[in-house]
Amino acid sequence: MKIFQRAEIEAVIRQPEAIAAIAAGFVAYSKGEVTVPPVGYLGFTHPPGDLHIKYGHIRGDAVCVVKIATSFYDNPKLGLSSSGGLMLVFSARTGVPEVALIDGGFLTDFRTAAAGAVAAQHLAPKNLRAIGIIGAGIQARLQLDLLRQVTPCRRAIVWARDPEKARAYQIEGFTIEVAASVAELAARSNLIVTTTPANEILLRAEDVRPGTHITAVGADSPGKQELDPALFARAEVLAVDSRLQCFDHGDSSHALRLSFASRERFVELGELIADPRLARTREDQITIADLTGLAVQDIQIAKLALAGLGRNPAV
Amino acid sequence: MKIFQRAEIEAVIRQPEAIAAIAAGFVAYSKGEVTVPPVGYLGFTHPPGDLHIKYGHIRGDAVCVVKIATSFYDNPKLGLSSSGGLMLVFSARTGVPEVALIDGGFLTDFRTAAAGAVAAQHLAPKNLRAIGIIGAGIQARLQLDLLRQVTPCRRAIVWARDPEKARAYQIEGFTIEVAASVAELAARSNLIVTTTPANEILLRAEDVRPGTHITAVGADSPGKQELDPALFARAEVLAVDSRLQCFDHGDSSHALRLSFASRERFVELGELIADPRLARTREDQITIADLTGLAVQDIQIAKLALAGLGRNPAV
Numbered sequence: 001m002k003i004f005q006r007a008e009i010e011a012v013i014r015q016p017e018a019i020a021a022i023a024a025g026f027v028a029y030s031k032g033e034v035t036v037p038p039v040g041y042l043g044f045t046h047p048p049g050d051l052h053i054k055y056g057h058i059r060g061d062a063v064c065v066v067k068i069a070t071s072f073y074d075n076p077k078l079g080l081s082s083s084g085g086l087m088l089v090f091s092a093r094t095g096v097p098e099v100a101l102i103d104g105g106f107l108t109d110f111r112t113a114a115a116g117a118v119a120a121q122h123l124a125p126k127n128l129r130a131i132g133i134i135g136a137g138i139q140a141r142l143q144l145d146l147l148r149q150v151t152p153c154r155r156a157i158v159w160a161r162d163p164e165k166a167r168a169y170q171i172e173g174f175t176i177e178v179a180a181s182v183a184e185l186a187a188r189s190n191l192i193v194t195t196t197p198a199n200e201i202l203l204r205a206e207d208v209r210p211g212t213h214i215t216a217v218g219a220d221s222p223g224k225q226e227l228d229p230a231l232f233a234r235a236e237v238l239a240v241d242s243r244l245q246c247f248d249h250g251d252s253s254h255a256l257r258l259s260f261a262s263r264e265r266f267v268e269l270g271e272l273i274a275d276p277r278l279a280r281t282r283e284d285q286i287t288i289a290d291l292t293g294l295a296v297q298d299i300q301i302a303k304l305a306l307a308g309l310g311r312n313p314a315v
Numbered sequence: 316m317k318i319f320q321r322a323e324i325e326a327v328i329r330q331p332e333a334i335a336a337i338a339a340g341f342v343a344y345s346k347g348e349v350t351v352p353p354v355g356y357l358g359f360t361h362p363p364g365d366l367h368i369k370y371g372h373i374r375g376d377a378v379c380v381v382k383i384a385t386s387f388y389d390n391p392k393l394g395l396s397s398s399g400g401l402m403l404v405f406s407a408r409t410g411v412p413e414v415a416l417i418d419g420g421f422l423t424d425f426r427t428a429a430a431g432a433v434a435a436q437h438l439a440p441k442n443l444r445a446i447g448i449i450g451a452g453i454q455a456r457l458q459l460d461l462l463r464q465v466t467p468c469r470r471a472i473v474w475a476r477d478p479e480k481a482r483a484y485q486i487e488g489f490t491i492e493v494a495a496s497v498a499e500l501a502a503r504s505n506l507i508v509t510t511t512p513a514n515e516i517l518l519r520a521e522d523v524r525p526g527t528h529i530t531a532v533g534a535d536s537p538g539k540q541e542l543d544p545a546l547f548a549r550a551e552v553l554a555v556d557s558r559l560q561c562f563d564h565g566d567s568s569h570a571l572r573l574s575f576a577s578r579e580r581f582v583e584l585g586e587l588i589a590d591p592r593l594a595r596t597r598e599d600q601i602t603i604a605d606l607t608g609l610a611v612q613d614i615q616i617a618k619l620a621l622a623g624l625g626r627n628p629a630v
Contacts (some may be wrong), residue, residue, distance in 0.1 A: 001318060001401070001415065003316060003318065003415075035357060035358070037356060037357055038353075038355075038357055039623060040352055040353075040355050040370065041352060042350060042352055042370060042372060042379060043350070043373065044372065044379075044407055047408060049407075049409075049410055051370075051379065051405065051410060053355060053368060053381070055355065055357060055366075056357065057357060057359065064357060064359075064367075065364065066368070066383060068381060068403065068405075068412070070405065070409075070410025070411075071410065072408070072409050072410045075409055075410070078409065080409055084409075084410050084411060085410065085412070086316070086412050087404075088383065088401075088403075090383075090385065091364065092359055092562050093362060094363075094385075094390055094393065094395055094399075095364055095366060095385025095386065095387045095390070095399050095400065096385075096395070096399060097383070097399070097400070097401050097417065100318075102316055197484070243572075254499075300412065
């Protein structure tokens with residue numbers, strides 16, 4: 001087994017290839033070509049932390065991927081990142097562990113941002129006034145950075161709970177303005193990406209203008225929420241990365257529970273990519289993509305890293 | 316993350332320490348001190364194979380362990396072992412992946428054999444006439460090898476489906492005889508270890524003499540069976556490594572289903588080690604230990620390897 005560290009991995013991952021790989025992953029997932037066992041979980045209390053195991057295999061692939069992601073909230077006190085872990089790539093023909101990618105969460109961050117670009121590519125209106133980014137963390141910056149691949153728009157409006165962080169925000173090639181409120185951001189943007197760990201409504205339905213696409217990536221586990229459930233009643237396309245996951249704990253779950261949308265109204269991103277008739281049909285529609293993060297994204301991004309590192313399996 | 320290969324790992328694992336560590340692991344497990352999430356599973360069809368993930372954490376431990384074990388049945392055609400995989404050791408304080416033990420199944424084999432020695436230590440009669448080993452694979456040999464730590468008996472009777480394999484059997488220090496049948500083996504031994512992947516009765520109740528201890532390690536997944544369920548009615552101590560697992564798929568599960576034993580009659584090995592009054596009380600009793608294999612054994616043996624390799628975590 002060969003080990004690669006974060007810097008080596010970052011050097012070989014390119015935005016266009018990552019976006020294409022994640023799109024292909026969504027299609028495979030929605031076609032039922034991906035075996036995805038339930039996520040494994042191990043919790044710690046002293047100090048508080050957790051370890052998640054996501055893994056799976058795409059039918060016919062030469063490799064399978066096991067991702068072990070850790071979150072230890074007190075790590076920054078020790079000068080360590082709170083999130084860590086690795087992706088292990090095994091031969092799907094022999095079970096031999098081929099490669100360990102000690103990416104420190106980079107590949108997860110990148111595949112999540114690539115999914116946002118895929119959603120925008122298929123759902124955002126043609127002419128973007130401005131891109132509204134809610135949140136100012138790593139994911140917020142990466143989302144904007146990857147959107148450059150799917151739109152010529154280089155104007156961004158940022159809102160974050162901490163205005164200092166919003167003001168410090170810089171992404172090469174983009175003109176960035178700080179909004180005083182989420183409502184102001186929504187008034188000025190027609191592509192909005194929410195990237196926070198919020199557990200209550202951040203983006204209100206009445207603040208969203210017709211012709212806006214919203215990608216929500218924050219609600220990746222039970223209890224989290226960013227979007228007003230009422231927004232799902234106004235939106236005309238409701239896309240999810242996975243019905244299974246989004247109906248369980250995505251922003252969609254709140255809309256379903258409160259009857260702002262019925263299950264039949266949702267389409268998986270993989271279905272929509274394969275059949276563009278399911279996507280936006282008019283410029284004035286509101287569309288939503290609820291992304292909870294799939295193991296198939298980990299598989300796809302790990303395969304890309306593997307190819308970039310020249311480590312495609314022999315068998 | 317530092318990687319260690321099988322040869323380095325084999326060189327630092329000692330039988331007495333392994334037996335003591337496994338015994339301590341059983342006690343911790345039965346005291347409820349071990350977090351053991353459900354086993355993860357990923358199956359493959361072309362070629363046939365599977366990947367299992369066992370993981371867990373003992374309360375207060377500085378590390379947790381994730382074992383990924385693979386079985387690819389066509390591997391021998393490629394000159395590879397059918398079983399493989401690795402154990403990953405993470406800091407339980409920071410989540411940092413400390414060590415990968417690419418043991419090729421060695422640690423699993425060893426911790427399984429060490430559990431057999433623990434069972435014999437606490438349940439076998441004092442004076443052993445001969446040790447009967449059913450099966451002639453790696454596990455059969457390792458079981459006998461580790462029993463040297465818990466009994467002075469050096470006489471073994473072996474039976475295997477393939478008599479050639481039984482005749483080829485050699486373990487340093489032991490006198491080994493081949494039995495023509497399981498019944499003959501049972502007549503001549505008062506400690507019997509079953510180590511086969513059988514899915515029907517191998518050891519019949521009527522063939523077992525009073526004063527015999529039987530350790531069954533083969534039935535580690537649904538559908539497998541080695542012991543006559545009627546034996547559970549004759550036996551006076553029924554020990555299991557885990558009620559949860561053995562009642563689900565151990566030899567005990569068949570005895571329960573057919574009402575040869577009730578649930579209250581079973582004791583966990585960890586309870587029995589902590590309270591010797593639960594073990595054998597007379598030399599003429601029949602006792603059974605049904606071992607399905609626990610993640611806590613993986614944790615304990617990985618910690619032992621870690622210490623031997625001088626890689627105890629800093630934090």
